[in-house]
Amino acid sequence: MAQLIDGRLVSKKICENLSDEILFLSKKPCLAVIIVGEDPASRIYVNLKRKKAQELGIKSIVEQMPTATSQQELLNKIEQLNNDNEVNAILVQLPLPSHIDTKAVLEKINPLKDVDCFHPYNMGRIATGTKPYVYPCTPKGIIRLLEYYNIPPQGKHAVVIGRSNIVGRPVAQMLLNENATVTICHSKTANLAEITKTADILISAVGQKNLVKPDMVKEGVVVIDVGMNRTDEGKLCGDVDFYGVEPKASFITPVPGGVGPMTICSLMQNTFDLYNIQYNS
Amino acid sequence: MAQLIDGRLVSKKICENLSDEILFLSKKPCLAVIIVGEDPASRIYVNLKRKKAQELGIKSIVEQMPTATSQQELLNKIEQLNNDNEVNAILVQLPLPSHIDTKAVLEKINPLKDVDCFHPYNMGRIATGTKPYVYPCTPKGIIRLLEYYNIPPQGKHAVVIGRSNIVGRPVAQMLLNENATVTICHSKTANLAEITKTADILISAVGQKNLVKPDMVKEGVVVIDVGMNRTDEGKLCGDVDFYGVEPKASFITPVPGGVGPMTICSLMQNTFDLYNIQYNS
Numbered sequence: 001m002a003q004l005i006d007g008r009l010v011s012k013k014i015c016e017n018l019s020d021e022i023l024f025l026s027k028k029p030c031l032a033v034i035i036v037g038e039d040p041a042s043r044i045y046v047n048l049k050r051k052k053a054q055e056l057g058i059k060s061i062v063e064q065m066p067t068a069t070s071q072q073e074l075l076n077k078i079e080q081l082n083n084d085n086e087v088n089a090i091l092v093q094l095p096l097p098s099h100i101d102t103k104a105v106l107e108k109i110n111p112l113k114d115v116d117c118f119h120p121y122n123m124g125r126i127a128t129g130t131k132p133y134v135y136p137c138t139p140k141g142i143i144r145l146l147e148y149y150n151i152p153p154q155g156k157h158a159v160v161i162g163r164s165n166i167v168g169r170p171v172a173q174m175l176l177n178e179n180a181t182v183t184i185c186h187s188k189t190a191n192l193a194e195i196t197k198t199a200d201i202l203i204s205a206v207g208q209k210n211l212v213k214p215d216m217v218k219e220g221v222v223v224i225d226v227g228m229n230r231t232d233e234g235k236l237c238g239d240v241d242f243y244g245v246e247p248k249a250s251f252i253t254p255v256p257g258g259v260g261p262m263t264i265c266s267l268m269q270n271t272f273d274l275y276n277i278q279y280n281s
Numbered sequence: 282m283a284q285l286i287d288g289r290l291v292s293k294k295i296c297e298n299l300s301d302e303i304l305f306l307s308k309k310p311c312l313a314v315i316i317v318g319e320d321p322a323s324r325i326y327v328n329l330k331r332k333k334a335q336e337l338g339i340k341s342i343v344e345q346m347p348t349a350t351s352q353q354e355l356l357n358k359i360e361q362l363n364n365d366n367e368v369n370a371i372l373v374q375l376p377l378p379s380h381i382d383t384k385a386v387l388e389k390i391n392p393l394k395d396v397d398c399f400h401p402y403n404m405g406r407i408a409t410g411t412k413p414y415v416y417p418c419t420p421k422g423i424i425r426l427l428e429y430y431n432i433p434p435q436g437k438h439a440v441v442i443g444r445s446n447i448v449g450r451p452v453a454q455m456l457l458n459e460n461a462t463v464t465i466c467h468s469k470t471a472n473l474a475e476i477t478k479t480a481d482i483l484i485s486a487v488g489q490k491n492l493v494k495p496d497m498v499k500e501g502v503v504v505i506d507v508g509m510n511r512t513d514e515g516k517l518c519g520d521v522d523f524y525g526v527e528p529k530a531s532f533i534t535p536v537p538g539g540v541g542p543m544t545i546c547s548l549m550q551n552t553f554d555l556y557n558i559q560y561n562s
Contacts, residue, residue: 103411124405127454128446130384136363155471163457165409173408176444176465181476183464184457190436195462 002249003149005224007141007258010148015056019269022057022266029268029275030059031115032081035093035102036074042093049091058271059224060128061087071100076141082110086276089115090109091270094166112278115270118165126173133277134270141262142203142224143178149251150205151201151222153180159199161185161192161212161239167205167226175201192216214244223252226259283530284430286505288539292546296337299549310556311340311400312396312548313362316374317355317381318348323374330372333545339552342368344453352381356389362389369559370396370552375447393559395446396551399446406453414558415551420452422543423505425461430532432482434461440480442466442473442493442520448486448507450491456482459470473497485520494526504533507540 022028031053046062053060074096081087090113090172096102106118112133114122122132132142135143146153158180162168168184176182180201185192193216196202204212205226217223227239238255246252253259300442303309316327327343334341344358355377362368371394377383387399393414395403416424427434439461443449449465457463461482466473474497477483485493486507493516498504508520519536527533534540 027440074353081506103409118409120405120409120411121402123408124401124403127404127408127450128399128401129444129450130383130401155469157471157476163410169371169408169410176450179467180471181464181466183462186457186460188436188460189462190438194479195438198479281510 002223002246005145005149005251005253005258007145007253007261009140010145011261014144014265014269015052018272019056019194022211022272025057027279028057028059029088030061030072030086030273031089031091031271032063032084032087033062033091034063034065034074034077034081036065036069037097039095046093048078049264049267052268053271056268058268067097069097069100071104074100074105078105080109082108082113087113088275089113090163091115091267113274115267115274116166116210117170117270123165123170126170126177129177134273135174135266136166136170137257137266137270138167138205138226138263139174140266140270141259142171142226143174145224145253145259145262146201146222151251153178153201155179155181156200157181157183157198158201158203158270159183159185159196160203160205161196162205162207164205168203171203171205180248188275208239209237211240212245214241214248217245217248219248220250221248222258223249225253225255227255228260283380283504283527286426286430286532286534286539288426288534288542290541291426292422295425295546295550296333297385299553300337303515303553306338308560309338309340310369310552311342312370312372312552313342313344313365313368314372314374314442315344315346315355315358315362317329317346317350318378320376323376329375330545330548331405334552339549348378350378350381352385355381355386359386359389363394368394369556370394372396372548394547394555396555397440397447398451403486404446404451405523407451407458410458415554416455416547417447417451418547418551419448419486419507419540419544420455421547421551424454424455426505426534426540426543427482427503428500432532434459434482435461436462436478436483438462439465439482439484440464440477440485441484441486442477443488443507444485445485445486449484452484452486455527467505477562487520489520490518491520491522493521493526495522495529498526500529502529503533504530506534506536508536 117136125132158175203224209229225238225240392402398417406413439456477497486503490510506519506521
């Protein structure tokens with residue numbers, strides 16, 4: 001019987017502290033979100049970010065650009081926001097239309113305003129054990145959940161499934177920096193179960209329902225499920241067979257209500273942190 | 282009975298090709314090496330690099346600066362070399378005197394002249410699965426040895442012992458980019474042997490003689506020994522108990538004559554590659 005890791009609770013507390021701090025600022029932090037095209041899911045995400053910012057007293061600017069936007073037009077927009085002293089944080093909503101080179105776009109963001117920490121310079125700081133300006137949102141949320149539930153990664157074997165630049169790769173680096181022994185698995189991994197069975201902390205960030213089954217984990221494992229999938233009935237679910245794995249786990253995140261709420265909360269914290277770095281430097 | 286991975290042979294072939302290519306260049310590639318202080322080991326390394334460059338037709342400049350050099354003086358020197366069109370590659374010999382912030386110095390090097398690939402921007406490219414201008418020398422040498430002996434990392438479990446920014450961290454990222462399943466172990470790892478026993482490819486980059494013993498590896502393992510240590514008799518040795526482990530391994534690098542010769546060879550290749558990038562851009 002595992003203890004549930006309640007991301008709603010933890011993110012609520014962090015956001016409350018954040019709004020208290022922002023309340024007393026004469027000038028408010030400002031987050032600029034660029035969205036290119038009409039992708040309905042992206043629009044929903046951007047709206048959630050805008051609403052959460054508003055709720056916390058963070059100013060947000062949404063730059064809606066048409067699908068036909070050229071790469072140069074997008075780069076120019078980023079350049080403009082890089083040079084705008086009123087903007088503390090810049091986020092480019094992904095995915096971008098296929099005619100745009102996403103990496104070139106992310107590299108255009110001033111690392112000092114890189115609220116998602118997707119710029120190679122900031123990723124490189126993490127990869128060399130140096131502090132970046134801010135940490136990527138979902139990995140930061142995961143580390144905060146481990147802190148809140150008093151699960152120190154040091155000396156533990158953390159197994160990460162998935163090697164995306166948004167979750168898998170950075171969270172692996174951050175756990176290494178927290179002195180965990182870290183294994184990264186992915187689609188080319190042979191005998192995934194052999195490795196996941198050795199995990200003290202198992203993080204799945206693949207996006208494949210029922211990927212992690214009870215016979216793939218050991219007793220007492222801490223399970224962090226970053227997956228966001230739908231059951232055949234259309235219900236939201238993660239990568240982990242929750243009802244099968246939960247009895248063997250010591251801690252487990254539900255989906256929804258686990259990592260999800262932490263990500264947007266980290267985004268707001270990052271905006272606030274970049275604001276402070278910029279005004280104190 | 283393992284096959285020996287002969288770094289002397291492979292590096293000799295690479296260097297021969299390199300000198301052939303350089304022979305026909307009217308303008309030669311130029312490597313600038315900065316050495317601060319009188320550390321005898323550093324002087325030996327710098328001399329080896331200078332001689333190897335000369336041997337291959339690469340121009341080298343050695344900037345010897347006194348131990349008392351201030352950080353700002355060193356940053357100014359790097360700035361000067363960044364702006365010098367005659368210099369294609371810049372290397373700061375480590376370690377630096379303790380009064381100098383090494384990370385600040387490495388970040389000062391123009392990423393386009395960062396021949397060691399220590400700049401966070403270039404490390405971040407590797408950490409996000411993007412090609413940097415050049416790869417760090419020792420990890421690049423290791424990947425080349427695996428290529429030469431036809432040992433594809435894809436799907437293999439690669440275990441890296443050591444998490445330095447010079448070897449452990451980057452080689453782990455590079456093996457991940459080659460589709461290996463990668464585990465990074467270090468001084469805080471609990472039951473190191475449990476993990477190394479699962480390795481198809483085992484890379485030790487710690488600097489501790491007899492760290493890897495026969496009972497820590499499985500039959501058929503590929504062993505890459507990056508250690509550079511001395512036996513009680515003063516003989517050069519690696520991290521691996523060579524005579525104990527060799528019978529269980531399928532491939533193994535000797536020390537000396539394994540990874541060592543590849544590092545300086547990669548440095549020369551990187552200088553040549555940066556030269557080409559700069560002249561073709």
